[in-house]
Amino acid sequence: MNDAGPSSSHPRCDQIAVIGAGAWGTALAAAAARAGRNVRLYARRRQTADEINTTRRNDAYLGPLALPDEITAVTAMDDAVRGADAVLLVVPSSAIRETARDLENCVPRNVPVVICAKGVEPGSGLLLCDVVAEEMPDQTIAVLSGPTFADEVAADMPTSVCIASSPVPGEPVGEGTAAQLALALSAGSFRAYVSDDPVGVEIGGAMKNVIAIACGISRGAGFRSNMTAALITRGLAEMTMLATALGGRAETVAGLSGLGDLTLTCSSEQSRNLRFGLQLGAGTSRQEAFGGAPVIVEGVRNAVSVTDLARKHGLSLPICEAVRAIVHDHADIGTTLGDLWAQPLEFESNAHDTTFRHPDANMARERIEELIG
Template structure:
């Protein structure tokens, strides 16, 4: 069998690509990942529910609904049949909205081989359970190795072959540490790597997933303040303090703070908070401009992951008794009906704290109620 190599790292010198992969979910991101695998030389099947989309992939090498201007590799095959899509696959990527991860994982479990590694490519925290997406999938998929793919990626740019980087994370068992080149994380990272797509390997699945869940909420906050007329200072402050909230949550649930400074944390945060290509940023901007939620996106029913995550993230933080004031602010606006100006003025007038958490000091904010009310009016 041909051996592919990661340059520069002797531990991964003999890592092997998977030969056959299934991508479950034919939306824009699923299609982009499937195209990346196919361009890397992996025999790839893309499963989707929309028969018209699958037929277009097979007949025109195009996803006419989600990426109509992107030419897909001719080797990429679409399937409407889950059993067919998973047949002979060595690895699967689960690329569906977070609310669908549990149900689709259950479908995959009925057809996937028992030892098949599965990477979840949805970002979020399940509302009722407080579980991360890989944990949700694990409940349905049993002993199969479960990981994730996450990073600062817009689907269209990835599908077009723009230089892109992401992290592939799986827990490392003892045997994975002895032979990292045979680990699911290493083999999937190599399988995704092309001349334009660069994958990194992580064993901190929890830390990587926390970054993906929280960044969408912070992006809504950035969008709201941008829509209200504020600019770079405000966004930089929200990104930086949002990163701190991300670190605290990751560390509390067993991840590593350093993971949050990587692609799946600050990388994804910076991307999502800087462009209205992100639906989270776009929603926040429209709300900040004064649109009612029902009128955003021209009245279309657009799924915005951070809207759901604002509640699930803060529910989890409350259970863990940790402070996430930016996420709480977004929740108060989206789910509790608090005025944007009042909510953000309250955020900015919180007690003065030390930035290094180890100092553990706080002082009353010196602004008067009148000053705070003035800021609230400016934001509104």
């Protein structure tokens, strides 16, 4: 194994700006601080910034967890990014374009902007790295993703992520943007792996929330572990199909940002997407989920944007389409899952594009609906 090591010719990432003081932004700020970086954390609300600076806590998002002293919270975006060696963009996917537009005039082109949200933009069908590229032309862009719950990162529990950036021809591997960011953020329990496939990393992050809703619906409707395992496995196949169609690599989807994040999100009720699906499966309406509280469930938005993108490329994503039908088109859960199980049989590998008529599709549908009923 070759040890690329940090290069003295490449600028170090000593000053990190984190845009977004929610749970994930604050957790990443804590990880960066524990890695020895000086961190300025942008918060929209003055109350949040004052609480972080005076009590070393962000109670609304992370409860009583103590935050490192190296974090300084600010309420002006200009102050956050001034002198920064890297900018972590940690806002909901729906706010990425607007936030990138706000940053366009205050972040130098050679300072990497690291997208730490997950999704596909509705309407345009753009991955978030492409959204930022439109608003910040010629900007250095990277993507950070992986199986992470913010409270565990903030509590310094063992966590691995993947950081991806597009390779620059002729640039030594150890001097690439992703490698330098991994070196800057890895310390203690936080470990970053490096990738040169931002497309594959983004697709995994965008689709895992949709598959988690499917798993939640299944469990909430009374189905057991076999169906959950099938949904996770075939969901991974749908991820791989879309990622490779867009130029990503299957091996990336099999890594932390794909399989790793999918496994976490589909197996733990800490996941808002899984909990949302559980409520739908148990008969709660979309509007009544979480007691009617305005909880952001990224998979709801991405069920549409991901399937729109797949349709544009002539791809069929049955699980994601089922989630879209249930969540957005008010489709009956039993009928929709029954249709999913009654699809034509096919090769598990994408190497063969052949299907076989289901020998008893009606029985498959009837059994699913009987089990729910």
